[in-house]
Amino acid sequence: RKEVEQDPGPFNVPEGATVAFNCTYSNSASQSFFWYRQDCRKEPKLLMSVYSSGNEDGRFTAQLNRASQYISLLIRDSKLSDSATYLCVVTKSGGSYIPTFGRGTSLIVHP
Amino acid sequence: NAGVTQTPKFQVLKTGQSMTLQCAQDMNHEYMSWYRQDPGMGLRLIHYSVGAGITDQGEVPNGYNVSRSTTEDFPLRLLSAAPSQTSVYFCAIGGPPLGEQYFGPGTRLTVT
Numbered sequence: 001r002k003e004v005e006q007d008p009g010p011f012n013v014p015e016g017a018t019v020a021f022n023c024t025y026s027n028s029a030s031q032s033f034f035w036y037r038q039d040c041r042k043e044p045k046l047l048m049s050v051y052s053s054g055n056e057d058g059r060f061t062a063q064l065n066r067a068s069q070y071i072s073l074l075i076r077d078s079k080l081s082d083s084a085t086y087l088c089v090v091t092k093s094g095g096s097y098i099p100t101f102g103r104g105t106s107l108i109v110h111p
Numbered sequence: 112n113a114g115v116t117q118t119p120k121f122q123v124l125k126t127g128q129s130m131t132l133q134c135a136q137d138m139n140h141e142y143m144s145w146y147r148q149d150p151g152m153g154l155r156l157i158h159y160s161v162g163a164g165i166t167d168q169g170e171v172p173n174g175y176n177v178s179r180s181t182t183e184d185f186p187l188r189l190l191s192a193a194p195s196q197t198s199v200y201f202c203a204i205g206g207p208p209l210g211e212q213y214f215g216p217g218t219r220l221t222v223t
Contacts, residue, residue, distance in 0.1 A: 004153065008151075032210040034210065034211065042216070042217075043201055043214035043215060043216050043217050044154070044201070044214050045213075045214070046211050046212065046213065049210070049211060087153070087154070091210055097142070097159070097206050097207050097210075098156055098159075098169055098170065099156065099206075099210070099212070100153070101146075101153035101154040101155070102153050103151060103152060103153045104153070
């Protein structure tokens, strides 16, 4: 099993839709969790950190389920500008800080 | 505020050639990293540095060298380029304790 797994998609949704992505991780000692956004041929940019209690930033909500070892990203009221690839990142506790990136989930929002 | 800069943006090398990818930051972060991104794969950590004079290997270090003589600069050296090193290379700053990272714009390298 890969350390961090994401459905590559693409998720093709109309404007205004609500869409959710999941990311599963295999190492139960994982400590920190993040969602990044990457536009085509651009660098990844931090979208949000994921906290145990869940967190929300405008239309975006991130949640962590340690028992089932997954994190989720919910996007409400999708905009055309949300079209991008969303990367899940997990880091382990202790020792060296080596983040593990998922392969990303592609989102296409159409008019 | 430039953040993280990388040069060059594009490079084509022949097999066996050497080159250095430059990364510079103006945010005074101690932690810097180099990643490569290949189609269909997640970003993979090549080398990282927790401060000037300190570097360590990541997940895929073979074929690459790094040094960190200053806080600002973290160059990545390819000693003898191979076609398998064709990739997009990203430099990043940040890491512990919060874990958030900020990436440079990337260098697209093709080795023929």
